[in-house]
Amino acid sequence: MAGKTLLCRTVGGDFFHEGPERRAANRGGQRAGRAGDGTGNGRSECEAMSASSGQAGNGAPLIELRGVRKVYGTGTAAMEALRGVDLRIERGEFVAVMGASGSGKSTCMNILGCLDTPTSGEYWFQGVEVGKLTRNQRALLRRHYLGFVFQSFNLLKRTSAVENVELPLIYRHAGTRRHSRALTALKQVGLTGWESHTPGELSGRQQQRVAIARAIVSQPVVLLADEPTGNLDSARSVEIMLLLRSLNSEEGITVIMVTHEPDMAAYAKRIVHFRDGLIEKDERQHEEEVCSP
Ligand code: ADP
Numbered sequence: 001m002a003g004k005t006l007l008c009r010t011v012g013g014d015f016f017h018e019g020p021e022r023r024a025a026n027r028g029g030q031r032a033g034r035a036g037d038g039t040g041n042g043r044s045e046c047e048a049m050s051a052s053s054g055q056a057g058n059g060a061p062l063i064e065l066r067g068v069r070k071v072y073g074t075g076t077a078a079m080e081a082l083r084g085v086d087l088r089i090e091r092g093e094f095v096a097v098m099g100a101s102g103s104g105k106s107t108c109m110n111i112l113g114c115l116d117t118p119t120s121g122e123y124w125f126q127g128v129e130v131g132k133l134t135r136n137q138r139a140l141l142r143r144h145y146l147g148f149v150f151q152s153f154n155l156l157k158r159t160s161a162v163e164n165v166e167l168p169l170i171y172r173h174a175g176t177r178r179h180s181r182a183l184t185a186l187k188q189v190g191l192t193g194w195e196s197h198t199p200g201e202l203s204g205r206q207q208q209r210v211a212i213a214r215a216i217v218s219q220p221v222v223l224l225a226d227e228p229t230g231n232l233d234s235a236r237s238v239e240i241m242l243l244l245r246s247l248n249s250e251e252g253i254t255v256i257m258v259t260h261e262p263d264m265a266a267y268a269k270r271i272v273h274f275r276d277g278l279i280e281k282d283e284r285q286h287e288e289e290v291c292s293p
Pocket of ligand 1: 072073079080081099100101102103104105106107108
């Protein structure tokens with residue numbers, strides 16, 4: 001998955017509107033996409049957008065924040081959660097985001113995940129300025145490029161592991177491939193044999209694995225993980241970190257993970273420290289410093 005870039009350069013125009021033209025564009029995108037993986041829907045639209053931006057494949061970083069500010073509230077109640085953040089993340093990085101509570105980590109992750117927009121400044125994704133996209137286009141970007149893992153797993157309780165993992169594909173019209181892709185994702189996270197179990201029949205560690213399978217089933221370029229080990233003891237946390245590490249190194253998924261725990265951050269190749277709405281420190285770890293199994 002590393003180096004997944006812009007496959008649809010020949011497609012021009014605005015492919016983000018709904019309707020028959022959009023569906024036709026999707027079909028075209030599938031043909032232009034990777035053979036047989038069925039991920040062409042929507043992603044090719046984003047790729048077309050990248051291509052038409054003129055920066056695609058032109059050395060644009062995967063992610064770039066330029067002077068991002070976020071202000072909550074107005075007037076005397078205004079609260080500046082981010083105060084001009086500059087951040088550049090390349091494909092294939094594994095970044096831990098650390099900082100005291102209230103330092104702006106979640107606000108930054110929400111912006112990176114297209115769940116919120118900056119008050120000012122720019123967010124660029126693969127050479128596309130996200131602030132210039134419509135709400136629907138941002139939803140497509142989220143759905144086709146980003147995977148999310150949360151502290152609290154957020155699984156449907158009465159639904160089997162495999163059906164939980166299939167969920168994101170329902171919105172992608174993955175059709176008959178949905179089930180087999182969910183099974184593959186469960187295998188990737190080491191849960192073969194547990195497919196028909198409901199979350200209540202699984203341990204916390206296994207539930208987080210299901211949540212990770214759900215996040216990777218749509219083959220995202222970036223995995224955004226918010227305290228993924230916050231509900232696990234340290235032995236289980238290490239297992240999850242090793243899984244994220246292997247998704248990063250084997251599958252080429254860029255991982256951006258918020259954590260409070262230095263022990264968990266030690267598994268990342270880079271640690272970005274937030275303080276009072278700004279990046280205070282940005283450290284790259286040498287290979288020998290990164291925690292190994
Ligand atoms: P962290 O994730 O590092 O704990 P946050 O990004 O959640 O920090 O919060 C940064 C600052 O913004 C905090 O002072 C917090 O109270 C404030 N904040 C976060 N979300 C909101 C919101 N929706 N409305 C008002 N203030 C908020």
